[in-house]
Amino acid sequence: MGWLDGRTARLVGHCPAIATALTAQGATLVADGDCDVLIHVAPPPPVQLAHEQSHAEWRATLDAGLDQRFLLAKDFAAARRAAGKGGTVVFVGAPEQALGADQAAAGGALGNLTKTLGVEWARDGIRVNTVQTEADDATLGNLVAYLASDYAAYVTGAVMGVGLDD
Numbered sequence: 001m002g003w004l005d006g007r008t009a010r011l012v013g014h015c016p017a018i019a020t021a022l023t024a025q026g027a028t029l030v031a032d033g034d035c036d037v038l039i040h041v042a043p044p045p046p047v048q049l050a051h052e053q054s055h056a057e058w059r060a061t062l063d064a065g066l067d068q069r070f071l072l073a074k075d076f077a078a079a080r081r082a083a084g085k086g087g088t089v090v091f092v093g094a095p096e097q098a099l100g101a102d103q104a105a106a107g108g109a110l111g112n113l114t115k116t117l118g119v120e121w122a123r124d125g126i127r128v129n130t131v132q133t134e135a136d137d138a139t140l141g142n143l144v145a146y147l148a149s150d151y152a153a154y155v156t157g158a159v160m161g162v163g164l165d166d
Contacts, residue, residue, distance in 0.1 A: 002026030003149035008034070012072065013041030015092065021141030022148065034083070037148040038076045040069050042093040050101035058102050065093065065106030070113060077117075077126050086125025088148050089117070092140070095132040095161055107132070111159040118157020127156035135163030 005026035010033075011019055018039060019029060027037065045061050073089045080087040091110060094103065110130060117128040129147050133140050143162050146152055 003145060003151060004037075007036040007148070009037040009039060009148060010035040011039045011041065013039075013043065013092070015039075015041040015136050015140070017136045017138055017141035018092070018144045019141075021138070021145040025145045025149070027145075027148070034079060035076075035087075036085075037088045037090070038073065039090045039092065039144060039148070040072060042069070042091070044094045044099055045103055047100050048102070053100070053102060061100075061102035062106050062109075065103060066109050066113065069110065073117065073128065077121055077124065080126055081124050086127075089126065089128045090144050090147050091128075091130040092144065093130075093132060094134060114159055115157040122156050127152070129155060129157070130159045132159065132161040133163050137163060139163055 002025035004022060007027045008030050009022050009027040010030050011022070018041065023029060042065055045064065048057065069091055076087065076089060091114065093107065093110070095107065114128050114130040121128060127147075131140065131143055131147070140162050143160075147155060
């Protein structure tokens with residue numbers, strides 16, 4: 001019996017370690033539609049020095065690293081509320097200090113968004129957390145599976161790191 005038996009999870013982005021951990025704990029992965037768990041894995045943008053970056057490149061990183069994630073989570077939360085059900089959102093990406101200024105801005109804003117949504121949506125039974133990582137390994141997968149499970153029922157608004165080099 002797994003931690004996530006009977007749960008459906010939508011994994012947006014590529015991360016084999018997360019997919020493996022979710023299915024090992026009994027979750028069924030779905031490509032679209034209604035699900036209990038939404039996980040968004042952002043691919044790292046190319047690193048570019050701030051003084052070499054155009055406004056369009058800056059906005060593209062903020063759009064991908066923050067705006068699109070917010071809109072995806074907002075739609076997920078609206079569907080869960082309409083169904084009278086709770087759910088879990090986990091954002092996964094590189095730590096804000098690992099890449100350029102644009103990624104640092106998006107990552108910092110995502111951390112604050114995570115904390116705000118974690119509080120705001122808790123009353124609806126929807127938890128929101130962020131994992132910052134530079135690794136695609138079993139530790140990351142198991143942490144995300146834990147956050148999606150009832151074992152983490154009181155964990156919301158957390159921004160945590162795993163597998164980060166100093």
